[in-house]
Amino acid sequence: MISIFSRGGALRFAAFFLMLVALSVSCGSSEEGQGTSFGARFLESQNTSLEAPGYASDPRIVLSGTVGTSYTITVTEGGSWCWTSRNTHATSRSGSLVTTADIVYLYLDENDSGSERTATVRVTFDGGLEFDLTLLQPEYSIPAVMDHPWAELPAYKSIDNCTYVTHYAPISSTQPKARNFTICYDRSKRIALWVAYPIHACYMQGQYDRIDAWAFDPDIPEADQADLRSGSYRGGGVRGHQCMSNHRYVPYSTLLNEQTFYSTNIMPQESAFNGGSWLKMENTASAMGRSCADTLYMVTGNYGVRSWSTDRSGTKVAMPEYCWKVLLRTKNGNTRKRIDEIHDASELIAIGFWAENSSVSAAGLAEYTTSVAEIEQKTGYKFFPMLDEAIAADVKAQHNPTAWGITE
Incomplete structure (x- = not known):
């Protein structure tokens, strides 16, 4: 048995203690968002791209990251029909992550433009991390x-x-x-x-x-x-x-x-x-x-x-x-x-x-x-x-x- 009162024992104990501290930091509570990677994807496709229906719909974005982190969602292309609010037709919204995987809605208008169209959505997290999402919406053709x-x-x-x-x-x-x-x-x-x-x-x-x-x-x-x-x-x-x-x-x-x-x-x-x-x-x-x-x-x-x-x-x-x-x-x-x-x-x-x-x-x-x-x-x-x-x-x-x- 190693005595912690000996010089070698004290060094070994100090090293062991530092290792425990390091492990406790790297394995922190998931509720606090420790070690959570940041990301943005469509819930429907589980990807950064989505082929949406031609009719008006509400696709969902999953935002992953540390609880409390601020974010901004901006429609950089397609803002005439892809919005962060259906009521106001806003093309940007900001918030903070409540969980490590928050769900945020987009709102698409019916595509009566006569052709397929594309929207681009940028998600920016506090600290500068950015993710671009792409929506493809075909023409709405009703039988x-x-x-x-x-x-x-x-x-x-x-x-x-x-x-x-x-x-x-x-x-x-x-x-x-x-x-x-x-x-x-x-x-x-x-x-x-x-x-x-x-x-x-x-x-x-x-x-x-x-x-x-x-x-x-x-x-x-x-x-x-x-x-x-x-x-x-x-x-x-x-x-x-x-x-x-x-x-x-x-x-x-x-x-x-x-x-x-x-x-x-x-x-x-x-x-x-x-x-x-x-x-x-x-x-x-x-x-x-x-x-x-x-x-x-x-x-x-x-x-x-x-x-x-x-x-x-x-x-x-x-x-x-x-x-x-x-x-x-x-x-x-x-x-x-x-x-x-x-x-x-x-x-x-x-x-x-x-x-x-x-x-x-x-x-x-x-x-x-x-x-x-x-x-x-x-x-x-x-x-x-x-x-x-x-x-x-x-x-x-x-x-x-x-x-x-x-x-x-």
Whole structure:
């Protein structure tokens, strides 16, 4: 054993002590940002470059560095359409890092310039470190089926293997071609990724008569669809509507209800989920749609693949891992205004539902509720783009189940 009181022992102890001090400095608390490297990248691409969509969007920048370090973000090119504030169209903002990986938003305008365009963003940290980020935005080209001033339509985005279709049906002698629902149909999965439609009393008249007219969608090649005419899926799941059958019935014509039985509007769902939590979500939408003179706007869809089912002939169909809904309507229900005519977030209510497509169906509905903004983040879709951009973030951030009559 070395005595620290000997000359050699004292030197060894001093060296050992200095080594411990050095280690404690180099391995300091990550909460204090010790040893953190600085950087800037787009969250969506995990890189310094990003190909953004042509429609208005909010890409995110991840700033890495020591907590408390000041930074400035400046749009050095493309400031006429790429901003650090959507409300003021500012092209510069400053702040200090709150964590070692802060997220800061940029705001892009829709590209109707007629050509592709580029923006450059410079991030400067206190001390002189600089990082340049590049955004490439193609021209925003909307297919005719999505080019309508309908509040329920998500912003258009090009998705591999997907086809957009809108179905129309008569609901009265004065409305011989009312929109029924719009789908984003994935031909490889043989299910619609989402179905968007309005809910209003004019679509629900008289006595509900379920047609059960299971059929192929005439606007999609039959080879790209599941054949559900002779029964439900063989490989698991029951036939679950996206646009609900009892949201669509009028005495004037049966076509409105028949179209909800097109296979493109159906997805495999676990039986307990279809008749449990999913049904409760649908009933909530029904009640809120009937209770107001204004229209309720809904998008319903799915996310991920839990497994693969088949139709009766063995054709593979994706069974979703999660199912979701987003809803938007006026708060008092009788404004008689279009959504884009409302400029006060307190006049609107919005909510989202996100649930696992599982055999376990919980009794309560509140636990499945979330904000529209949360579902946007999970799915990558932009919902209700007709909202005034000045209030859109506040409306989509709402999460108030009681406003929708959900107490448990």
